[in-house]
Amino acid sequence: MAEAPRYDDSLTIALLRAREAVTSQFRNHVAAGGLTLPQWRVIRALAGGTELDTTTLAHRCVILAPSLTRIIKHLEGRGLIEKVPARDKRQRVVRLTADGEAMFTEMWVVSKAKYAAIEDAFGTEEMRDLVATLNRLRAVLEDKS
Template sequence: MTKYEDSLPLQLIRARDVSMDYFRPILADNEITEQQWRVMRVLDTLGEIDFSTLSRECCILGPSLTGIVSRLEKMGYVQRKKSANDGRKYYIHLTNKAKTLVDDLRPLIEAQYIELKAKLGEEKYRQLSSLLNALIDTKEQ
């Protein structure tokens, strides 16, 4: 049996925590959670999308995402719009307030990526990203 310290899921959780340490202070200073930021980043990148797509893209289960979207809506960062064709389906998009926040945080977040890449090394960062994407791609095969 694989030793626990060589457990890939455990290593990935630890690596996630280390990587998020670079970004958590920025998010905390702006009173948004990691999950809220993830939702906002996806919406900033993809634009208005339906709830199911947002759930899949953010890797957040529907029941949890419902609460996150509700809180973001109360904060004035997202709006929901019912589908014209399907009353059960709705779309979510960023407000101008959220777009401003994303634009304001973008250079701060990028600075943290630069610091992370400097500590790890650009080549190792690229290798790590490539290996993680290869692992993710095994699910699609």
């Protein structure tokens, strides 16, 4: 009979749960603005007049290309982002519209406060350490490949 593996101690499960715990702190807020969390990540990445192509945007927001195609279409339809002509005509470069910047500015106030509250509850130094540890884990795994 196969041993019944511990599961609560699993790194995979711990990461899933932690991610859910953190993102759920923001989900209601961005939903009140009619956005999903992936959509909000895109808005945030473009804030402040930043112009980005799809590949860079996908990487920064941790969204796969097919999903990003749909999200861009959606946000463009809502008038929150717009295309920018690019030298390389294969690329789709986008930026926030004035409405998009306004949406970001309005949401960012509360979003930043929520992030600060998490930092406050968990510990500023502990949080910085955790992010560093997570990035180191990623670096180690990417080297293995």
